[in-house]
Amino acid sequence: MQLVKAHKTFGGMTSFWTHDSTETRTPMRFSTFQPAGGKIKRCIVWLSGLTCTEENFMAKAGAQSLLANTQTMVIAPDTSPRGLNLPAEHDSYDFGSGAGFYVDATVGNYARHYRMFSYVINEICPIARDKFGATELMIMGHSMGGHGALVMGLRHPELFSRIVAFAPIVNPCSVPWGVKAFCGYLGEADRRDSSEIEAKWQSYDACKLLQSGHRHPAPILIYQGTSDEFLGPQLQPDEFSRVARDVGQEHEIKWCEGYDHSYYFVQSFLHAAML
Amino acid sequence: MQLVKAHKTFGGMTSFWTHDSTETRTPMRFSTFQPAGGKIKRCIVWLSGLTCTEENFMAKAGAQSLLANTQTMVIAPDTSPRGLNLPAEHDSYDFGSGAGFYVDATVGNYARHYRMFSYVINEICPIARDKFGATELMIMGHSMGGHGALVMGLRHPELFSRIVAFAPIVNPCSVPWGVKAFCGYLGEADRRDSSEIEAKWQSYDACKLLQSGHRHPAPILIYQGTSDEFLGPQLQPDEFSRVARDVGQEHEIKWCEGYDHSYYFVQSFLHAAML
Numbered sequence: 001m002q003l004v005k006a007h008k009t010f011g012g013m014t015s016f017w018t019h020d021s022t023e024t025r026t027p028m029r030f031s032t033f034q035p036a037g038g039k040i041k042r043c044i045v046w047l048s049g050l051t052c053t054e055e056n057f058m059a060k061a062g063a064q065s066l067l068a069n070t071q072t073m074v075i076a077p078d079t080s081p082r083g084l085n086l087p088a089e090h091d092s093y094d095f096g097s098g099a100g101f102y103v104d105a106t107v108g109n110y111a112r113h114y115r116m117f118s119y120v121i122n123e124i125c126p127i128a129r130d131k132f133g134a135t136e137l138m139i140m141g142h143s144m145g146g147h148g149a150l151v152m153g154l155r156h157p158e159l160f161s162r163i164v165a166f167a168p169i170v171n172p173c174s175v176p177w178g179v180k181a182f183c184g185y186l187g188e189a190d191r192r193d194s195s196e197i198e199a200k201w202q203s204y205d206a207c208k209l210l211q212s213g214h215r216h217p218a219p220i221l222i223y224q225g226t227s228d229e230f231l232g233p234q235l236q237p238d239e240f241s242r243v244a245r246d247v248g249q250e251h252e253i254k255w256c257e258g259y260d261h262s263y264y265f266v267q268s269f270l271h272a273a274m275l
Numbered sequence: 276m277q278l279v280k281a282h283k284t285f286g287g288m289t290s291f292w293t294h295d296s297t298e299t300r301t302p303m304r305f306s307t308f309q310p311a312g313g314k315i316k317r318c319i320v321w322l323s324g325l326t327c328t329e330e331n332f333m334a335k336a337g338a339q340s341l342l343a344n345t346q347t348m349v350i351a352p353d354t355s356p357r358g359l360n361l362p363a364e365h366d367s368y369d370f371g372s373g374a375g376f377y378v379d380a381t382v383g384n385y386a387r388h389y390r391m392f393s394y395v396i397n398e399i400c401p402i403a404r405d406k407f408g409a410t411e412l413m414i415m416g417h418s419m420g421g422h423g424a425l426v427m428g429l430r431h432p433e434l435f436s437r438i439v440a441f442a443p444i445v446n447p448c449s450v451p452w453g454v455k456a457f458c459g460y461l462g463e464a465d466r467r468d469s470s471e472i473e474a475k476w477q478s479y480d481a482c483k484l485l486q487s488g489h490r491h492p493a494p495i496l497i498y499q500g501t502s503d504e505f506l507g508p509q510l511q512p513d514e515f516s517r518v519a520r521d522v523g524q525e526h527e528i529k530w531c532e533g534y535d536h537s538y539y540f541v542q543s544f545l546h547a548a549m550l
Contacts, residue, residue, distance in 0.1 A: 007539035014539050062337045264282035
């Protein structure tokens with residue numbers, strides 16, 4: 001784990017790191033913010049959205065000013081392995097590089113490297129605990145990263161005290177972004193030998209996880225802008241709410257009147273989300 | 276003046292605009308943040324640094340959270356004309372596009388378009404007053420934009436109630452960034468017929484302006500990180516301080532221990548600077 005660069009910020013430190021990941025078999029980058037004082041209690045594990053790197057949240061979310069005088073740090077991984085040249089990896093913004101979708105791929109050459117689910121659970125979370133001393137982890141994310149936060153939080157409730165998702169993809173099995181990614185990473189679910197593939201898809205879909213019995217002990221919090229250009233076709237928080245009500249998962253959808261899908265939206269509600 | 280896009284932010288609006296500039300004879304872009312409530316009193320005119328566009332400050336400085344419940348707005352112009360293809364315009368990060376240096380060029384084809392000094396004074400400031408209703412303007416900027424803020428504030432003290440500069444270039448006539456830009460935009464000052472050219476250079480140099488009698492009635496505030504990688508070769512706040520003391524210009528250099536040249540530094544001190 002090597003420090004690439006560090007910027008003093010509100011008395012604390014915004015840092016960018018690289019390390020060799022055993023899950024992705026590539027060098028991986030992540031960022032951290034450590035508030036001043038040195039005593040870390042909680043850590044926000046932040047999962048970013050499509051096209052993002054480990055830098056977006058640190059540069060644009062305004063977290064540092066909010067956390068300056070707390071004992072809460074942030075760790076934010078990159079959104080995919082980099083430096084590979086897999087088939088179709090760099091062809092579109094919503095698949096391959098910058099679009100790992102927080103799954104462990106099972107298809108083709110992607111299976112060897114695109115293991116973002118296990119990377120976050122088995123490498124990023126232990127770094128937060130063992131290298132930085134965090135004793136409580138919260139999982140949060142935006143858009144594709146909101147999907148990641150919901151899925152990781154529901155599958156590993158023992159790891160995360162809270163789940164907060166900003167404009168998340170709640171049912172990737174049913175919306176274009178998710179279908180494209182899952183076809184590419186997990187295989188096409190409508191093939192004849194599809195029962196195993198279908199089970200894979202469902203294991204990365206927050207709504208399906210709720211329906212198959214996964215729960216989180218804390219209320220799940222979703223912030224969603226009403227003017228989000230992706231609301232409807234890609235983002236269907238009402239569907240999450242419907243399923244969560246059906247199965248008895250405590251949750252709250254915070255509708256944010258007039259807000260869109262950008263980090264201007266995220267920064268506006270981050271403080272409330274952290275409370 | 277056309278709205279390109281707008282993002283609701285902390286209840287207010289971060290907006291990106293385009294308009295046809297009569298000074299640059301090109302379309303120009305600028306951004307604004309208007310806090311909620313609609314009542315505008317003050318406006319921060321923010322001048323960005325090398326390589327920046329009208330977006331950097333809005334995306335990275337965290338100003339919106341600070342101004343959310345105030346009557347202070349921000350207007351931030353782009354750092355140069357765009358869409359031209361002048362000789363050498365796109366060859367380096369510190370000259371031409373993204374590097375207008377807030378001067379009115381007098382050399383070659385640049386003279387026709389690179390008029391950022393007059394653009395800010397004659398177009399951006401009137402927009403803040405007439406279109407947005409600001410009755411008090413403060414001029415602030417970072418690096419090359421800190422230079423712009425010092426020069427504009429000293430040459431037009433009647434326009435700006437305060438000058439705040441983050442890591443500014445205080446004596447461009449004497450440091451590599453400034454010498455390169457002034458040679459390209461204003462002509463080489465060591466030519467035989469150089470007295471007129473030399474006067475031009477000095478009219479865009481904060482230290483020279485102080486020495487030739489320009490003053491601002493309010494104390495000039497400079498924030499400077501001690502770990503800034505450009506401190507020394509490009510940024511010489513001690514030189515500003517020496518000249519300002521000599522001529523009796525009230526000022527304060529706020530040394531920021533351990534901070535670098537990035538927006539992580541700017542965001543950390545923006546609140547203090549606005550008070």
